[in-house]
Amino acid sequence: MKYNLQSQYYSDFNTIDVNRLPGRSYFIPYASRAEQEGVPLTEKRYRSSLVKCLNGNWDFKYYNDPKDLPLALDTDSVEFDTIDVPSVWQYRGYSHPMYLNVRYPFAYNPPNIPTTEPVGRYFSAMDGFKTAPADEMNHVGLYRTFFDVKDTSKRHVVSFLGVCSCIEVHLNGQFVGYSEESHNTAEFNLTPYIHEGSNEMVCIVRRWCNGTYLECQDMFRNNGIFRDVLLRITDINDVWDLDFKTRCLGEAYSADVTAYIADNEPVKFTLEGNGISQSLEAKAIEGQAKVCFQDLDVIEWNAENPVLYDLYIETRYSCTHQRVGFKHIDVKGNLYLFNDHRIKFKGVNHHDTDARNGYCMTAKEIERDLLVCKKFNIDTIRTSHYAPDPLLIELAAELGIYIVDEVDIETHGVFAMKLPPSYNRISNDSRWRTHYLSRTQRHYLRDKLLSTPIIMWSLGNESGGGCNTDATYNYFKSVSDIPVHYESEIYTRRKAYDIASRMYPPVKELHE
Template sequence: MKIWENYQVDQINRLEGRAHFLSFPTKEQALLNENKYTHAFKNLNGIWKFMLVDAPEYSPSKFYEADFDTAEMADIKVPGNWQVQGYGKMHYSDLWYNFPINPPYVPTENPTGIYKRQFTIDESFKGKKMILRFCGVDSAFHVWVNGHEVGYSKGARNEAEFDITEFVQEDVANDLTVRVYQWSDGTYLEDQDMWWLSGIFRDVELLGVPYAGINDFKVVADLDNDYKNGLLDLSFKFREVKGQQIEVNLLDPSGKQVLSQKITSEQESLHAEIPDVRHWTAETPELYQLLISVYDGEHLVEVIPQKVGFRNIRLAGEVFLVNGVAIKFKGVNRHDYNPRNGRVVSKEEIEKDILLMKQFNINAIRTSHYPASYYLYDLCDEYGMYVIDETDLECHGFELTGKYDWISNDPEWETAYVSRMVRMIQRDKNHPSIIMWSLGNESAFGTNFVKMTEVAKEMDPTRLVHYEGDFEVEAADIYSTMYTWLEHPSKKPLMETIIQESKKPHILCEYCHAMGNGPGNLKEYQDLFYAHDKLQGGFIWEWFDHGIESYTEDGEKYYRYGGDFGDDPSNKDFCIDGMLMPDRTPSPSLYEYKKVIEPIQTTAIDLKTGEIELLSRFDFQNLQIFDLYYSIFEDETLIEDGTISLPSIPAREKATLTLPYNLDFVSKPGASYFLNISYQLKATTAYAPRGFELASANFELPTKAAGVEITPSGRLQVEEADTTLSITGTNFLATFDTVRGTLQKLIKDGQTIIERGPKFTMWRAPISNDMEIIDEMKKQYFLHLEHEIVNSFDWKETDQAVQITVKTINSTTNSAWHYKCTYTYTICGSGDILFNLAGVPSGKIDTAPNMLPRLGVTMHVNKDMNQVKYLGRGPRENYVDSKEAGYLGVYRSTVAEMFTNYVVPQANGNRMDTRWAAWTDDRGQGLFAEAAKGFNFSTSYYEESDLDNAKHTCDLAERDYVVVNLDYKQNALGSYSCGQWQLEKYRTTFEEFELSLRLTGFNAKEVDAVALSHEDLTLLF
């Protein structure tokens, strides 16, 4: 049997798993905790020699020998995945194995990478045990040193160490050879939702460690039943036990020593009680510094540093508690990922992730679906982040065989399952940030998971066990579900079912699929979490878009996804599902999530007097860490602001405050007044500078006065030709096509403002969250193929205006349902156009779709008019089920900036509750649009068809006009790419509607858009 197909062989000569730590010759160097200052350390990353063969059997003869000729081998970067460096085939799938399912067998054509490099050792390694550490190799591998076979390992995202002391030679170049197999029996346990990428993708290190030193140690830093004193338990494993002395020193977060104790190596453990400890939580990550010093007689053998956080985790009926509190996870699922380097990530990249998460109020990470790079856990300890540490285990492809538990319920595979979890716990056991051990993901359930739970509890009874696939919660401590719906006519369980029936604490280990434009319903889920103790939060899927950085022939950057590399089968753009775009730009959804999970909920009690109520959403931290900055705007002009320090408000408590503003001013007619509140850090923290905003609020003040009444006036001339109607006024011309019934053009001061007037539409380019209903929209209802049939075009003159009425039938290809629409244009002598569109559902109504993408109009504006100003929700896009971060105010932008450049082009950029919007060129000439009842709008250089047809951003070509969408209603986003569809209350349906707008060509040098918005036209609506 080929060893890479032998699931009973988990390793050959691999050392027992242990904590990832460093050993130093002195306490001073230990406190620096850098590789450079260890006893002996050599990083083996860099350029290696490499060849890729089609199968292990095609390896050259004696490739592992030190004198093997590497002249024909290429150079490759380590760490790195060979596919992103030009070797082998890129392939993305969420579900499928890329070969027949016949465990433990894998394809005969098994791409195999042979890596070689040389290294030398210096004086520091002499007299030390030399350990070769691989932090991550996909999928299985053999190791040779100087032609001697050292060992074999599998389990791609787990560390593997080998003792190579007897094979290393001093004062000469040593040869290191690694042969990596793309496929192994371990691959059956590694079917995670990500790119299939192979090779040595994490650090390779050579350590020199003292023989008399500690091989492994375990720290348990718990709290007593009163959550007052710390309970410190230490246990040790020595390489050689020969009467060493261990000195333990513990320094509190301020550097004060609170424990100094000595034991002998034969005792192997230590217990101490530390009075009045400072607790570790994600909000208050108080870390103690542990120094473990080993003496052999008078000789200091080594010093090991370890950060320690005192916290308690326990189950209590229907909740789990951290330090006595039923905390809420406000989390994300996170892969190790880089758009250029695949799964190779540096400590600096991970730190950027953690900082960004903290700045966006995220407090928890699920390491989907494998243990992350070891750097992550140190950073989560330091900055404060709850972690669900997940075993490198997923068997998703078996779901389609009809026997999902094929190997999960086969005791013959127990070693393979248990080993992966054991190695994870052994490496990560000393991190206070880890709250739960997760047994893996999407692998059904069976005897092997029961055994994993037993072993996990034996190894570490201080933490909880998680596994979503344990649907009956037979073994896990937590009831965990994915994408559980809020409402559905038949689907179960729903969140309401869990609330009523679950007897264990619940989390959503995945929910609100952040794919493209979306997700919606973040607020609805969070409101439920807050309302029920047993609902302890969840983890958004996911943190990062997994696009592959690519360039066109012209050098334009874009990102490829599944299927772009000829990979088949592929789940296509299902890997573009993060709250961060591949270049680390936060998507609008991340701002929405920040708002929904912010630490302060603000409620207006009496805005006239400035009285507000603050509710702390912290679990532990006091709100006195914040200053409150308030500002009052008259439209876009700041008229008053101030700062107050928040008093002491304990976690989860309420308090009322009165803001010291003064509303005794005379309101400007027609102006709008807004109160903005920003909660900013009083002092610089580890993750953000002083003044950084973590929470905010926005209210419209009750001070609006009626606008200035304006009666449009001016003489009009009407000229009718065969197919056109032209209305000329002072400095403007409006032209209509009497056949198509459309406004052809609006010219102001000789410049064309509108190049095509408003035209009714029900269509918007599909968003990623429409993926399950695109066929229905396009192939059943043909919503992208719209038709407008003009029944009549009539006009008449009045004393003050020309009124045009157009009656149409609007529907789609092969549809028996339709809208009866009436367009009304009232063209005033002033140049104002009062536009009204009314639609009545007609025809065979019962055959109409139950949901429409939108109801509104689209028009074309002169491309020079690329400056945008509006009063509505901003500054980023917002939709009816994703608008919490959209604050009312006056915003300035550009057409380009109003466009969200998603990796997969799709509808975007909507702004809700808009009262007015203006497009101007660099000289201030442009178009003004307003609606008394408000409207949705978006604008870009692209038609919906452009967005619909483009696969990548580089496929988009700007039109020679600006597209303006003015909508009565935009459909909700939902999360139906993987989760809850659009909630009923947020849907755009086949309903009666009316959209009334004022459209005015204007010159900002005559009157500003803000001033125009203050007018009340006596003919208006």
């Protein structure tokens, strides 16, 4: 099948996405309440009849030199290898793992990136010399898979839970869309492009894009489709998004629940557990069905006693089950109060990483990491420095682990250049504001339904500060009452955010 690959969105600073669906909550719908009963959390996304997991062996062609990628692609003439999805190509024999801490993997010249030429030797003030190797290229991975469609009247949405650094999606010879931001979900509506029977999906993944300037984290740099790929097959009138927000009203709580669904569709909301069993019904008006559970005498969630309740959202087409908890947080002066109590968090930074598979972690491996944390009395995880697989947050709620949920923004390579005003060069450059806000908004929207264990939103890491971090802080404050943390506030002395932290303090300061 033939495809036109002429687009250069990956190097177009003004293009963050094309035809990517708006951000929304992560959830897994089932055909009925009975279908999802007894399904373990680690298998939830793989057992629904409304969600087809596209993981497995995909056709793959690796282009070390991006100029070798044919702009007029005929998949019938490509000599494909095979690669397992999810995975990263550096751990499958293509290219090599690269570890970087502070500097960028190419010459600092934002928003420009290497496109078809080698990066060359480039200057890094921190290293004090022109950095090698000079022959690094912006490699490209060409992916292909097939899936069957039985009913073209259903809404077919493909969800990529993680792709580095960007993805361009094509289906049956037609361009579908483009997305940046490696560690957040990218969804595309495939409905206009599908047909009954076998469908061919082709994806172009590039090593670097403009967004790479915001992903300069201290870690091994990997590339590929590294998290699950899900095909969601639902009725076009069914639930698209969900909200769940709690309020502490003295001795009792209330819970506001919203289902975003077609007008006049009836929705049944049920909250159960620990002596509570309530059901409310509503019909959608202007695309929203809303209810409020009131006067709830609940057991508050915390790490020592992670009590959760069962929330069911049932429509004529599906049932979504979500485990939810109740908590409230206050920041009074220099005190952080969790459920009205002073608290000390004993935590670690957590990267989604595996010795054999890089960024790619299975559900069981994520669960293993959290169980190790509990075993060693670690009660808090900072998702350094990006949104984790959403399963990690769901498991944290079940096991009793607090989450500092961090946005996928780090511009540490600016610091390596030692150029005034150093750290703030991107974070205080208003041209990047749309990029910062896009990442922050989609981060919140993905995790809002999972927020039970989230004790702080984090604006990112080691990026200086300025108008862009101010904008992301203001966004969080407009949508959530969870406090906002930012590591680099301590260096910018902005005093604008809820919680400041100090990375790498000297031992003397710790004693003081």
